[in-house]
Amino acid sequence: MRQETLVIVKYFGDDIMIQLIGLKHDVKIEIREKLSIIPKRQERSLEALANICDEAVILSTCNRIEIYFKSKDEDIVKKIFNALNWDESLIKCVFNYKEEKAVQHLMEVVCGFDSLLLGEDQILGQVRDAYEVAKDSGATKKEFQRLFENAIACGKNFRTKSKTGEIPVSSSSMVVKKAIDMGYKNFMILGYGTVGQLTTKYILEGKIDSLYIAVRDSQKVDIEDPRVKIIPFNDIQKNYEKVDCVISCTTAPHTVVRLNELPSKHLLLFDLAVPRDIEEIVSENPLYEVYDIDKISDIHDANFKIRKDSMKNNRYIVDKAIREFVEWKTIEELSPFIKMIKHNGEDIYKERLATFKHKKETKDNEKLAEILLKSTSNAFVNKAIQVLKEEHLKGRSKECVDIISRIFQQ
Numbered sequence: 001m002r003q004e005t006l007v008i009v010k011y012f013g014d015d016i017m018i019q020l021i022g023l024k025h026d027v028k029i030e031i032r033e034k035l036s037i038i039p040k041r042q043e044r045s046l047e048a049l050a051n052i053c054d055e056a057v058i059l060s061t062c063n064r065i066e067i068y069f070k071s072k073d074e075d076i077v078k079k080i081f082n083a084l085n086w087d088e089s090l091i092k093c094v095f096n097y098k099e100e101k102a103v104q105h106l107m108e109v110v111c112g113f114d115s116l117l118l119g120e121d122q123i124l125g126q127v128r129d130a131y132e133v134a135k136d137s138g139a140t141k142k143e144f145q146r147l148f149e150n151a152i153a154c155g156k157n158f159r160t161k162s163k164t165g166e167i168p169v170s171s172s173s174m175v176v177k178k179a180i181d182m183g184y185k186n187f188m189i190l191g192y193g194t195v196g197q198l199t200t201k202y203i204l205e206g207k208i209d210s211l212y213i214a215v216r217d218s219q220k221v222d223i224e225d226p227r228v229k230i231i232p233f234n235d236i237q238k239n240y241e242k243v244d245c246v247i248s249c250t251t252a253p254h255t256v257v258r259l260n261e262l263p264s265k266h267l268l269l270f271d272l273a274v275p276r277d278i279e280e281i282v283s284e285n286p287l288y289e290v291y292d293i294d295k296i297s298d299i300h301d302a303n304f305k306i307r308k309d310s311m312k313n314n315r316y317i318v319d320k321a322i323r324e325f326v327e328w329k330t331i332e333e334l335s336p337f338i339k340m341i342k343h344n345g346e347d348i349y350k351e352r353l354a355t356f357k358h359k360k361e362t363k364d365n366e367k368l369a370e371i372l373l374k375s376t377s378n379a380f381v382n383k384a385i386q387v388l389k390e391e392h393l394k395g396r397s398k399e400c401v402d403i404i405s406r407i408f409q410q
Contacts, residue, residue, distance in 0.1 A: 191250035
């Protein structure tokens with residue numbers, strides 16, 4: 001029994017915690033782009049984290065970089081920065097949440113409560129994609145799989161009940177609406193990933209004359225619309241003259257819109273990328289009106305109050321999801337102890353079975369069954385009495401009596 005007790009103590013003394021580090025909201029894009037993780041580097045980053053964390057998921061979007069992980073290392077934040085080749089001096093720019101606070105943050109994120117654009121409708125898909133990448137990379141185990149699947153289910157339920165999907169908002173929808181409201185009719189999109197496709201959808205829903213989509217692989221675009229023209233990415237400079245609004249949303253690690261390549265005419269430019277696609281010096285030229293992701297979040301949103309009220313009324317969905325996961329995790333922590341109890345019970349059963357096999361030829365089978373059943377019952381009753389006596393001597397008999405009574409009551 002000494003060995004079993006040690007196992008329990010070791011387990012309940014384990015302090016591997018669910019944690020999260022993320023960029024603070026007031027961090028400017030100049031800093032955010034230094035800590036961004038573009039999609040093609042995500043798997044490599046997860047591999048680096050796997051060497052120092054028990055589980056990990058990376059959520060990197062144009063507005064946020066968050067790393068969810070499990071660790072008991074007190075210096076884990078510094079080690080994560082080193083593993084990802086981030087500048088340690090920027091640690092002051094991140095927050096670190098642990099356990100229930102980290103769970104709460106994820107549930108709020110997936111429902112749009114933590115977005116710069118309240119209730120924005122892209123984050124649910126972004127969380128789902130981040131989880132799938134981590135899962136496929138082998139960076140998640142049982143606990144994170146449960147956490148993120150619960151969070152995604154919470155996000156879907158919240159979106160349905162709050163009907164935020166009927167009043168969608170995203171960086172894409174905001175910039176397209178602003179441009180069309182300002183009278184712009186000829187657009188160019190740079191990049192056709194998830195954001196580019198969403199932006200295209202919003203543009204084509206408006207009254208526009210033309211849309212140029214610049215891509216490196218033209219086969220990725222399957223649109224039948226006379227207003228749409230697919231151009232090679234290397235030809236964007238040749239086509240700037242034909243448009244009056246450029247929306248850039250590539251995943252390039254460097255700038256793709258440069259001042260010396262732009263025409264001498266007024267252009268409205270939106271940069272939805274992190275790291276930024278548009279050269280910083282472009283915004284200093286009066287010919288060009290430039291909005292990076294920070295400025296985009298300041299654009300007036302006419303549906304803000306409607307979404308805010310609807311989200312507030314359905315906040316209970318988030319709270320319920322947090323409570324359910326915390327309860328699951330608390331019960332899950334008992335698993336090794338429960339397995340040990342079952343193992344001990346099986347040992348007692350096997351001992352009685354061996355006795356039965358030796359005496360099964362007895363003439364009084366009914367008497368033998370009675371003896372075996374009583375012996376099995378006594379094994380547990382006597383152990384309960386022994387524990388009760390020990391706890392009484394320690395002054396903890398009341399709690400022990402309550403538990404034993406619940407186990408043995410009819």
